[in-house]
Amino acid sequence: MTELSLTTLLAVPLAPLAGAVIAGFFGKTVGRRGAHVVTILGVLIAFVLSALTLQQVMDGARFNQTVYEWMVLGGLKMEVGFLVDGLTAMMMVVVTFVSLMVHIYTIGYMEEDPGYQRFFSYISLFTFSMLMLVMSNNFLQLFFGWEAVGLVSYLLIGFWFKKPTAIFANMKAFLVNRVGDFGFILGIGLIVAYAGTLNYSETFAQAGEYAKLPFPGTDWMLITVTCICLFIGAMGKSAQFPLHVWLPDSMEGPTPISALIHAATMVTAGIFMVARMSPLFELSDTALSFILIIGAITALFMGFLGIIQNDIKRVVAYSTLSQLGYMTMALGASAYSVAVFHLMTHAFFKALLFLGAGSVIIGMHHDQDIRNMGGLWKRMPITWITSLLGSLALIGTPFFAGFYSKDSIIEALHASNLAAAHWAYWAAVIGVFVTAFYSFRMYFLVFHGKENFHHKPFPPEDDHAHDDDHADDHGHGHGHAHAHEPHESPWVVTLPLVLLAIPSVIVGYLTIGPLVHGDFFKDAILVNAALHPAMQTLSEEFHGAAAMAMHAVSTLPFWLALAGVVTAYVFYMLVPAIPATLGRVLSPLVTVMQNKYYLDAFNEHVLAAGARLLGRGLWKGGDVAIIDGAVVNGSARLIGWIASLVRLFQTGYIYHYALVMLVGVFALMSWFVFQAR
Numbered sequence: 001m002t003e004l005s006l007t008t009l010l011a012v013p014l015a016p017l018a019g020a021v022i023a024g025f026f027g028k029t030v031g032r033r034g035a036h037v038v039t040i041l042g043v044l045i046a047f048v049l050s051a052l053t054l055q056q057v058m059d060g061a062r063f064n065q066t067v068y069e070w071m072v073l074g075g076l077k078m079e080v081g082f083l084v085d086g087l088t089a090m091m092m093v094v095v096t097f098v099s100l101m102v103h104i105y106t107i108g109y110m111e112e113d114p115g116y117q118r119f120f121s122y123i124s125l126f127t128f129s130m131l132m133l134v135m136s137n138n139f140l141q142l143f144f145g146w147e148a149v150g151l152v153s154y155l156l157i158g159f160w161f162k163k164p165t166a167i168f169a170n171m172k173a174f175l176v177n178r179v180g181d182f183g184f185i186l187g188i189g190l191i192v193a194y195a196g197t198l199n200y201s202e203t204f205a206q207a208g209e210y211a212k213l214p215f216p217g218t219d220w221m222l223i224t225v226t227c228i229c230l231f232i233g234a235m236g237k238s239a240q241f242p243l244h245v246w247l248p249d250s251m252e253g254p255t256p257i258s259a260l261i262h263a264a265t266m267v268t269a270g271i272f273m274v275a276r277m278s279p280l281f282e283l284s285d286t287a288l289s290f291i292l293i294i295g296a297i298t299a300l301f302m303g304f305l306g307i308i309q310n311d312i313k314r315v316v317a318y319s320t321l322s323q324l325g326y327m328t329m330a331l332g333a334s335a336y337s338v339a340v341f342h343l344m345t346h347a348f349f350k351a352l353l354f355l356g357a358g359s360v361i362i363g364m365h366h367d368q369d370i371r372n373m374g375g376l377w378k379r380m381p382i383t384w385i386t387s388l389l390g391s392l393a394l395i396g397t398p399f400f401a402g403f404y405s406k407d408s409i410i411e412a413l414h415a416s417n418l419a420a421a422h423w424a425y426w427a428a429v430i431g432v433f434v435t436a437f438y439s440f441r442m443y444f445l446v447f448h449g450k451e452n453f454h455h456k457p458f459p460p461e462d463d464h465a466h467d468d469d470h471a472d473d474h475g476h477g478h479g480h481a482h483a484h485e486p487h488e489s490p491w492v493v494t495l496p497l498v499l500l501a502i503p504s505v506i507v508g509y510l511t512i513g514p515l516v517h518g519d520f521f522k523d524a525i526l527v528n529a530a531l532h533p534a535m536q537t538l539s540e541e542f543h544g545a546a547a548m549a550m551h552a553v554s555t556l557p558f559w560l561a562l563a564g565v566v567t568a569y570v571f572y573m574l575v576p577a578i579p580a581t582l583g584r585v586l587s588p589l590v591t592v593m594q595n596k597y598y599l600d601a602f603n604e605h606v607l608a609a610g611a612r613l614l615g616r617g618l619w620k621g622g623d624v625a626i627i628d629g630a631v632v633n634g635s636a637r638l639i640g641w642i643a644s645l646v647r648l649f650q651t652g653y654i655y656h657y658a659l660v661m662l663v664g665v666f667a668l669m670s671w672f673v674f675q676a677r
Contacts, residue, residue, distance in 0.1 A: 004056055004063040008049055009082050012092060013131040015045040016099070020124035027117030035117035039124040040103045046131065047096035050089070057089040062523070064137055064201065075196060083137030083200060087340060087524035090515075091134040091272055094344050098264040098351045099127040101496035105355050106256045108492040109362065113254075119159060123260060126152040130265045134272060139188045139198045142273070146184065146237065149266045150177050156261065157253040166252040173246035180236015180243050187229030194222060204279040204526075211283040227280055227287035231294075234270025238324050241298045245599055247321060248305075251313040255358030258313060263320055263354050264347035271327045271343050275336040279526040282334065285418060288532075292332030292420040296427035299325025301597070303431050306438035308593050311368050312357045315442045319394065320350055322431060326409050329424045334532035335412035336525045341508075341515050342405035349393035349402055349504035352497060356387035359493050360446060363486040364453060370442055375451040379486045384447045386497040391443050393504045395436040395561045398549040404508035406432070407548070408516055408538060410557055415537035432557045436564025444572045453486060509545045517542045 019042030023035040030038065063084040070078045084092075102123060110119050129152055133145025158170030192198060194213060195206045203210075213222040234240065239247040247267065251258055261267070274281060274291070281287055299322050306318035323346050330339035361368055363380050377384040393402040410432075413425040488494065514520045517539045529536045542548065552558045571579045583590055595601065649660075 004053060004061050004084055006063070006065065006067065006082075008053065009063060009084060009135070010067070012046045012049050012053070012096075013128050013135065015042040015049075016124045016131070017128040018042055020121045020128060023117050023124065024121030027121065030117075032116045035120045036103070036107050039120040040100070042124060043096060043100045043103050043127055046127065047093070047100050050092035050096045053084060054089040054093050057084065057086055058520075066137075070140075076192065076198065078140050078198065079138060080141055081137040081199075082135045084135065085524040086520045086522075087272070087275060088134055090340070090344060090520075092131065094347045095127065095130050095134065095265050098347055098500075099123070099130075099260060101351065101355070101500055102256045102260040105259075105358070105493055105496040108490045109256055109358055110254060115159065119156075119254065119256075122152055122156050122159070123257065126156065126257075126260065126265070130269070133269055137200055139191065139200075139203075143185065143188060146233070146269065146273075147181065149261075149269060150174070150181070150237070153177075153250070153257075153261050153266055156257040157250045159253055159257070163252065165249075169246075169249040169252040173250050176243055176246040177236045180233050183229045183231075184233020184236075187226050187233065190222065190226045190229065200276070207279050207283060210280075221284065221286075223280065224284040224286045227277070227284045228290055230277060230280075231270075231274060231287065231291055234274055234328075235294065236270075237273075238267050238270030238328065239298075239321055240270070240294050240324065240328055241301065242599060244298060244302060244321050245596070245603060248314055248317045248596070251311070251317050255313065255354060255361060258317070259351040259354035259358070262317065263350035267320065267324055268327070268343045268347065271324070271331065271339055274331045275340050275525055278334075278336045281331070282526055282528045282532065285531070288332050288334065289418050289420040290332075292329055292416075292418060292424045295325045295328030295330075295332055296420075296424035297325070298322070299329060299431045300427040300434070303434040303438065305593055305596060307434065307441070308590060309438075310371055312360060312370050312373075312442065312446065313354070313368060315370070315438060316350070316353050316357055319353070319435065319439065322435060323350065323394075326406060326428060326431070329428060330409045330412055332424065333409075333412045333416040333418065333421055333534045334527050335409065335416075335534050335538070336527065337516050337521045337535065338405065338408045338412050338538070340521070340525075341512065342402075342409060344511075344515075345393070345401035345405040345504075345508050348500055348507060349390045349400075352386060352390040352500040352504050353394065355493070355497055355500065356383055356390060359383040359489040359497065360387075360486075362489045362493065367453070370445045372452050373446045373486075374449045374453070375447070376486055377447040380447075380488045382488060382494040382497060386494075386501040387443065387447065389501045390504055391439045394439050395564065396432060396557060397561070398552040398558065399505075399509060401504050401506070401508035403549065403552065404512040404516075404545065407552060407555075407557060408512070411538055411541070412534045415534040417533065421534075429557060429560065433560040433564045436561040437568050440565045440568040441572055444568055449573055509549075512545050512548070513542075 016039070019039035022030060022038045027035050063082055066077075066079045066081040068080040070080065072078070103120070106119065106123065110116055113119065126149060129145055129148035131145075133142060133149060136142045136145060154170045154174045156170075157173050158166050160166045188198075191203055195203050195210055197203055197206075207223075210226075211221065211223040214220070215222045215225045232243075236243045247262055250262055253261075281291075302318050302321035302325060306315050306322065309315045309318060323342070327339045327342050327346070330336070330342060359380065360373070360376065360383060363376065363383070364373060367373075389400075393400040396403040396406040410425065410428050413421050413428055416425075527535055592598070
C-alpha cells in the first residue's frame with residue numbers, strides 16, 4: 001500500500017491558515033483586494049491538493065502517522081497526526097470545494113461591508129479548523145478541531161457585533177454547543193481511562209475487550225455509555241433535537257457562513273465523527289437505537305417548522321436540520337456510508353440553496369421575507385434555474401444527487417433489524433412529503449406568481465429577520481425603505497451557484513456505486529453485517545444508478561415528493577386562500593410551531609432560570625458564605641481570636657516570664673518522675 005506525502009498533507013490545512021493570518025493581522029496593509037486574493041489562493045491550493053489526495057486514495061494510497069508529538073504523560077501520548085483514507089479524502093474535497101465557492105461568493109455579497117478583511121480571515125480560519133478535524137488520527141486533535149470550528153462559528157454568527165440579535169444568536173450557539181461538548185469530552189475521557197490511548201487505531205484494536213466491560217456501579221455496558229456520550233457531542237454540533245435550537249438563530253450571520261458552516265461543514269462534523277467511530281458504535285445496539293430515535297424526531301419535526309417560515313434563510317435552515325436528521329437515522333441503521341454519502345450530496349445542494357437565497361437577498365435589497373417576493377425568475381434567471389436544481393436535488397428527484405442518498409437512507413431504515421428503525425422509517429417517508437412541500441412553497445413564492453415587491457404589503461417578521469437592518473452596523477444602507485427593483489447578482493455570486501449546481505445534479509449518479517455499494521470506505525467504516533444487515537441488503541438490491549432512478553417512479557417516496565410539489569403549487573399559486581384558511585382552522589397548532597414547540601421558552605424560562613438560581617445559590621451559599629465567609633474571613637477571624645488570647649501572656653515583665661519557666665520546668669520534672677514509676 002503506497003503512502004501519501006506528509007508535506008502535501010500539511011499544506012492542505014496550513015494554506016488556508018496562512019491566508020487567515022495574513023487577512024486577519026495584515027488586513028489594512030494588503031487591503032480588501034489583497035485579503036480576498038490571499039485567502040482564496042490558500043483555499044484553492046487546499047482544494048487542488050485535496051483533489052490530488054483523493055485521486056491517490058482511490059489508487060490505494062493511505063496515510064496514518066504522527067506529525068508532531070506534543071507531550072507524553074505516562075503511557076498516554078498527546079500528538080498531532082493525520083489519518084487519510086477514503087472517508088477523510090472525501091471530506092477534504094467537500095470542505096475545500098464548498099469553502100472555495102463561499103470565498104468567491106463573499107467578494108460580491110460582502111462588497112460594501114467594512115469588516116471585509118475580517119470576514120475573509122474568519123472563513124479561512126474556519127476552513128483550517130475543519131480540515132484539522134477531519135484529518136485527525138487521534139481524539140486530542142479531533143477535539144481541537146471540534147472546539148476550533150465552534151469558536152470560529154461563534155465569531156461568524158456574531159460577525160455584525162453591533163446587532164443585538166446577532167450577539168444573542170452567537171452566545172446561544174456557543175452555550176448550546178458547550179452542552180454537547182461536555183458529553184463529547186466525557187466520552188473521550190472514558191476511552192482514555194479504559195483504553196489508555198487517544199489514538200483511533202489503538203482504540204479500535206481494543207474495542208472487542210472494551211465492549212465486555214460494565215460501566216462501574218450500573219447494569220449498563222461501558223461501550224454504550226461511551227458511545228452515547230460521544231453522540232451527545234454530535235447532537236450539539238450537528239444540531240439534533242433537543243440541541244438543535246442554536247442553528248435557526250445562527251441565520252443572523254451573513255449568508256455566506258450559513259452556506260459554509262450550517263450546510264456543508266461544521267454541522268456535518270458530528271455525522272463524520274460517528275461514521276469514523278463506527279467500530280465502537282457497532283458494538284452497542286442501545287446507542288444505535290438512541291441515534292435512530294433522535295434522528296427521526298429531528299428529521300420529521302424540524303421539517304414541520306420549515307412549512308411556516310417566511311424568512312428565506314430560515315426555511316433553508318430548518319431544511320438543514322431535517323436533512324441532518326436523515327443522516328443521523330442512517331447512522332443509527334448502521335448505514336454509515338449512506339450517511340456520509342448524503343452528507344456529501346447535501347453539502348453541494350444545500351450550499352447552493354443558501355447561496356441562492358443570498359443572491360435573492362442581494363437582488364431584493366436585503367429583504368428576506370418571501371411574502372415580499374414573487375416573479376423573480378424573469379429578473380434573476382441564473383439564480384432561478386440554479387435554485388430550482390438545488391430544490392429538485394433536495395426533495396429527491398430521480399437522477400439528482402439528493403435522490404440517491406435520501407432513497408438509500410429510506411431503504412436502509414426499511415432493511416434495519418433494530419426496533420426503532422420501523423418508526424424512523426415512517427418518519428423519513430412522511431418527511432419526504434414535508435420536504436417537498438416547504439421547498440417548493442419557498443420556490444414558488446420567491447420565483448413565480450405575483451410580484452409583491454413593488455408595494456410590500458407585509459412588514460418584516462421580526463427585528464432580526466434581515467441581514468441588514470441597520471446601515472451603521474454593516475456599512476451600507478439597504479433597508480426596507482428602499483424601492484425594490486430586483487436584479488441579477490454579479491458574476492462572483494452567480495459563478496459559485498453554477499459550479500455548485502453541477503455536482504448537485506450529477507454527483508449522486510456518478511458516485512453511489514463506489515461510495516455506498518463499493519469498497520471505497522472499506523478500511524474507514526466497519527459494519528457488523530451479521531448483526532446489522534441493512535447495508536448488505538441494500539447492496540444485494542442495487543443494480544446500478546440508472547436502474548435505481550428508473551425504479552423510483554414505482555415507490556412511495558417518489559409519489560409523496562410529487563404530491564408535496566403539487567400541493568405547494570395549488571396552495572400558493574392557484575388557491576392561496578387554502579393555506580390562509582388552514583392557518584385559521586389549525587391556529588393552535590400553528591401557534592405551537594411558531595413558538596418552535598416552546599423549546600426556546602423552556603430553555604430560557606426553565607433551564608436558564610434554574611441555572612441562574614443554581615448560580616446564585618453557589619455564589620451566595622458557596623462563594624460568599626463558605627469560601628469568603630467561612631474559609632477566608634473565618635480563618636482570619638480564628639487567627640485574630642487566637643492572637644488575642646496569646647497576647648494576654650505577652651506582658652513584658654521579666655518576673656512573669658521567669659515564673660512561667662519555673663512552672664514549665666516543674667511540670668517537666670513531674671512528668672519524668674511519673675514516667676519513671
